[in-house]
Each structure stands twice: as C-alpha cells, then as structure tokens.
Amino acid sequence: MKVRLLALAAATVALAGAATTASAQLHDPATPLAVASKIALRGEANSIAVREMRIVRKNDILVVQADMANMGRTDRTVFYRFKWLDNVGNQVGDGESWKQMTVLGLGQQTVKSVAPTSAAVDLRLEMNVEAR
Template sequence: MSAASKIDEIGMDSVTESNVERYSIPCGPTERLSMYSKRRITVAALSLIVLSTLSVAAPASGLISSKVELTTSNDNVQVTDLRAVQSDRLLRVQAELTNFSPYNQQVYYRFKWLDKNGFTVWDDEPWKPMIVYGSQRQIINVSPPSLFATDFRLVLHSSQR
C-alpha cells in the first residue's frame, strides 16, 4: 500500500508520526538504512571534514601561553583567545587581546613564523603598534609571509600604565 493511499484511507487530520511508514534506502542485498540514519551519517561525515581543516584552536590558557611570548609583564592586557586554521597550505591566525584595565593600553606585537621543524622561515617582522582601549577587546588577523610557515609565536610587548 502506498503512502498516498494510506493517507487517503485514514484522512489527513489523523496523520501522525506513529501511523506513517518510515521509508528506507537499500544499502546492500540484505541491509536497509533508514533516512534518519543516513542523515545522521551525513552530518557526522560533514562535521569530521570541517573539524579536520582546523589545526589549532587554543581557548585554554595553557595552549595560549605556549604560543605567546611576553617581553613585559602587564596583567592589564592579555591574549584571551587564539585560533589558527590552515587551509590551502596557508596558515591564518586570529588573536584576541583583552584590556582588563579601564585605561587605554599601548601594545606592540609581531609574529615569529616557524616551519614544521620549529625553524624560523622569515626574518623578524617589525613591531606593530596597537591601542587596546579600556575594558575592550581587540582582534588581530594575520597570515604568514611564506607558505612554509606551519606554526607561529605571537611576541607581545605592552607598556605598563
């Protein structure tokens, strides 16, 4: 009996999840996979593909401290989030600096770009100035100057106020 004739027989108002047949897709000679299971497998596969493109996501402070070198100790400005993604052989880095002080803070930063063995792949970058306003966050987005860079260190210098 087809689904349309079953709906005609019981009436449109009384159609519920319990009295409608589940359709399945044949997967092999003796196995059948329901549409729900097929959808769950597809979502899981897509999730794995998306997660496999991420190389570093460092929300934990222990991971952030391994990627950040501080030249001065300033508790007012801290790296609170650090993310890196490698796509098409190009590393992209995003760092979030948070100023916990109510006053504006002058910060200087640069990146050290490293290859897969930990060797530098580019000369030292010049220091880049940035003002992080009082009780605000500032985002740094950067890509390496070389395709050989697979890792990085954020070098941060801030003036104490």
C-alpha cells in the first residue's frame, strides 16, 4: 500500500512539473497552429497573438513578415528576434539581436526579417512579452 502511495505521489509531482513547463510554451488561442509551430515563446503570451506569418523566397533568400496583435486593452512591450535554420534544423548565421517593440492596446504591428544566407530554409520567431 505504501509503495502505491509513493508511486502515486511521485507521478503527481512529475505531472505538475510537466504541466508547468508545458504552460510556458502555450500560445495564445488566437494564433493559428501553423503559425504557432514557428514561434518560440519565452514565458507567457500576455495577450499578444501572432495572427499571420507570411514567408516567401525572393532571389533565393527567405523573407518573413509576421503580424502581432495585442488582444488586450493595455500596451505591451514585446522583445523578439528571428532564428534562421537550415534543412537539418541547425542555426544559420550568427543570429539576430533582440529587438524591442511596443504593441498598443487592441493594436497590431508587423515585424519583418530577411534570412542571412540562402542556406536558411526555416525559421523560429522567438518572443518575450513583458507583463505589466
């Protein structure tokens, strides 16, 4: 009986830890799943949703535009950068520096970036949204 209780307690602790980790990676429900797969969220979304992401190849270089919408009434500060990946998932180039942007309450902003080389075939938009 004690062994079962210990196993149950250990499983409960493990599930609670997994739920905490998973909740930090959850995206805003207004973000489409195809777009959410391109986003690496650091912390909570705090009412910021990436509604649309357009990726095109121009002159053999990837170009991206992403629309960030603030679903809340208060202004939010968003820190973001794009990570460019090659065909096996390795980072291409030195990486971008973090950029800061304010998205007004109930507003929308478009962010843009260009891949550093033609070796980039995929990307991740890393985001950190400041809570106020």
